Amino acid sequence: MSVALGAYELVPASVTPLIRASLGVSASEAGLLVSVMFGTAVLASIPVGIVLDRTNSRYAIAAGVGFLLVAGAWGWQAATAGAYWSLVASRVLGGVAYVVVWNAGIDIVGRSFDPARQGTAVATFTASGPVGFAIGQGTGPIVAEQFGWPAIFPIFTGIACVGVIIFWPMSRGSGHATGTPAPTLTDLGRVVTNRRVWTVGLLGFLGYALYLFVNSWAPSYLTENLQLSLGLSGALVALFPAVGVLSRVTGGVLSDTLFGGRRRPVVLLSFLAATPIVAGFTAIRTVPVVVAALLVAGFAIQLCLGLVFVYVRELVEPAVAATAVAFLTSVGLAGAFLAPIAAGRLIEASNYETAFLVAGGLGVLGVLLAWYAPEPERA
Numbered sequence: 001m002s003v004a005l006g007a008y009e010l011v012p013a014s015v016t017p018l019i020r021a022s023l024g025v026s027a028s029e030a031g032l033l034v035s036v037m038f039g040t041a042v043l044a045s046i047p048v049g050i051v052l053d054r055t056n057s058r059y060a061i062a063a064g065v066g067f068l069l070v071a072g073a074w075g076w077q078a079a080t081a082g083a084y085w086s087l088v089a090s091r092v093l094g095g096v097a098y099v100v101v102w103n104a105g106i107d108i109v110g111r112s113f114d115p116a117r118q119g120t121a122v123a124t125f126t127a128s129g130p131v132g133f134a135i136g137q138g139t140g141p142i143v144a145e146q147f148g149w150p151a152i153f154p155i156f157t158g159i160a161c162v163g164v165i166i167f168w169p170m171s172r173g174s175g176h177a178t179g180t181p182a183p184t185l186t187d188l189g190r191v192v193t194n195r196r197v198w199t200v201g202l203l204g205f206l207g208y209a210l211y212l213f214v215n216s217w218a219p220s221y222l223t224e225n226l227q228l229s230l231g232l233s234g235a236l237v238a239l240f241p242a243v244g245v246l247s248r249v250t251g252g253v254l255s256d257t258l259f260g261g262r263r264r265p266v267v268l269l270s271f272l273a274a275t276p277i278v279a280g281f282t283a284i285r286t287v288p289v290v291v292a293a294l295l296v297a298g299f300a301i302q303l304c305l306g307l308v309f310v311y312v313r314e315l316v317e318p319a320v321a322a323t324a325v326a327f328l329t330s331v332g333l334a335g336a337f338l339a340p341i342a343a344g345r346l347i348e349a350s351n352y353e354t355a356f357l358v359a360g361g362l363g364v365l366g367v368l369l370a371w372y373a374p375e376p377e378r379a
Contacts, residue, residue, distance in 0.1 A: 001065060001163030002105055002125065005098045006132020007139075008072070008156040009037050014140030018149040023084050033091055038337040040095025041102075042330050048099050049326020050188050053319060057104035058171050064100030065160045067093055072157025079150035090153070101160075103329055106309050107322040108171060116256060118314075119263065123252025123306030130244035130302070137238065191316055191323045196374045200312045203267055203373065204332030206366040207308065209339035210278060210301050213359045214240055214294075216340035221282070221352045222290065236291060240298035247299040248306035255307055263311040264373050266303055271366035273300035279360020282353045308332070314376030 012019060012033040019030045052060055071094035078086035106122055113121040136156065143152050191197055215237065222233035255266045277297040284290050312328045313321040339359075346355045 001061065001101055001160045001167060002128035003132040003135065004156055004158075004160035004163060005068065005101055006129050007136035007159070008068070008094060008132075008153070009098060009136070010034060010133045011136035011140040011152045011156055014137045015144045015149045015152065018144055019079075022079075022149065023082055023087075025084055029084065032088060035337060035340075036088055036091050037095040037098060038333050040092050041099040042334045042337055044096050045099045045103065045326045045330035045333070046192065046323070047326075048096075049103055049323040049329075052100075052104055052107055052322035052326070053188065057107045057322065058168075060104045061101055061108070061167065061171075062164060064097045064104065065164050067097035067100070068157045068160055071097060072154040075153030076150045079153065080148075094157070099326075099329060103322060103326045106313075106325045110310055110313050110321065110325075111318070115261065115314075119255040119261070119307055119310045120249070120252035122310035122313075123248045123250075123255075126306035126309060127245050127248040130241045130248075133241055134238070134245075188320055188323050191320050192327055194316065196315045197312055197324055197327060199369060199373050200308055200315065201328050201331035203304065203366060203369055204308045204312075204328050205335035206362050206369070207270070207301060207304050207335070208332045209335035209362055210274060210359060210366075211241075211305065212336040213339045213343050213355075214278065214281075214297065214301075217343050217347065217352070217355065218281070218294070221356075225282070225352060226285070226287075226290070228287070236287075236294060239291065240294045241302075243295055243298040244302035244305070247302040250299075251303035251305075251307040252310070254303070262375055263307055263314070264370060264375050266307055267311070267373065268367065268370040270300055270302075270304035271363050271370055273297075273303075275360055275363030275367060278363055279357055281356050311376070315374065 012030070016027070016030045019025065019033065020027065023030075071090050074090035074093065075087055078084075078090055105125060109125045110118055110122050140152050143149075143155055147155070218237045218240065219233040222228045222236065228236070251266050251270070255261065255263050259265045274297050277293050277300070281293060281297075284293055309325055309328060312324045316324045343355050343359070346358060
């Protein structure tokens, strides 16, 4: 289900020229079809998490996929009719569905494994993100060629139905925390004012900001400064998120096994390894070294992007774990939403070298924050 959501989220980016030609919109308006889902998730995540802590996450996932199917059909109808703003509205509904399934999925997966394997389990689940992105980017043009570009919306949302069919019988009894009372509003308020939760939330913000900065602006840099073709630049930068399929799982395994359940060392290692590569990226002038840098940086920064979700769950009581995950989702995706925009303004005002150095500065902040970050009490 999460893979299908990831593909649906990013797939308009793979057919942007077709969207612009068909709807007669600008590049930024076409880009809004992707970014509006991030913005929706930022706003909706915490309310969704509060509801999840007071209801059954299993039913919430089913409802989320239902919303997704409606969003896909609505998007197809709006795209076919050439109704741009109706299409944007359908993507807002898709963004709500995304954050419901993502937060509830982490909640259920986290509670389905004992503490010794929780980090590995949640990190593995979050690897669905880069898998979905890769599927959306790679197969979107094929779907558009065969069925017309509006078909990308119902086809990728329809895939989530396969996930529901598999998920429903396997998830009985795992919809909500057992042996804990329903959280009060005071309990939920303590989560969003918890300094430890905010620390991990800021680590998520910085990690996602670096991740989306490189994803968004490295292709343009390689095209404009190294004179690579747009196709080759895109293919090379695709390595950066793709390596996350391995990296996110590795982050959980390292934390659970090598570090005995401690989360902070892996997060610290993530920022320590990624920061100098991002800051010095514009000094690289040869393609083989660019490939190596993208692979290492992509692997390093994504070591923590899955782990932070189990990290934040362990800092609070089980009854409010979904709210903590939702808070992290909101703060982290705010970094994903803001970084490409801020970087674009910075590049326009100065150059790529300055932008990558500033991104490296964010990595330094991540190192300092991870150094002083708390460990969950069980660790």
